[in-house]
Amino acid sequence: MSRKLYWLWIAVLALYATRMRAQSASNAFFDDSVVQQISITIDPNDWTTLLANYLNNTYYHAQFSWNGSVMDVGLRQHGGATRSPVKPNLDVNIAHYEKNQSFLGINFFVLKANNEDASNLHELVTMKFYRMMGLPAPREAPAQLYVNGQLFGYFTIIEHEDTNFLERDFGENGGYLYEWE
16 A cells, blocks of 8 residues: 555544544434433523514524533524424524534534424434434434523424535535425
8 A cells, every 4th residue: 555545544534533523422412312401591582582583584692501511502493384482493503603613513403392293202203213224314312491591391402414414324415405394
């Protein structure tokens, strides 16, 4: 093996190991065997505005906390027809205010309120079933969401289908990505 090929091989292994470490770190966050505890701290006026203007896509400054990690994030309502002024689906954008910031190797995730699923299990079980069959599917985990120190409800954490998802499940991060409905 030539010296250049050797160093190229080492670089590829190092890149793969880095991705696997980031993936391994986020596995604890998407662990569906426990109910994750997530805390959001947001200005009460911003929270009231987010709920009242639930059809808007405005991001609000918030602090996200999980297992001792605390970071500033962008928070907004998520979804189309499922938006709610009572129990919203939430986009948590880790890199919204600080572009290079990530959380366990992820930049974005959704907190789904499951307003149309009283069991809170339909999507969680379906995505797990897909993954068990070897089909690419976002990782999901149950969570209790606390907003400003008060229990707000039961949610599902959903992995964002982005370049990290594509790289993990397809071995590449280019091409077309279609969202399931």
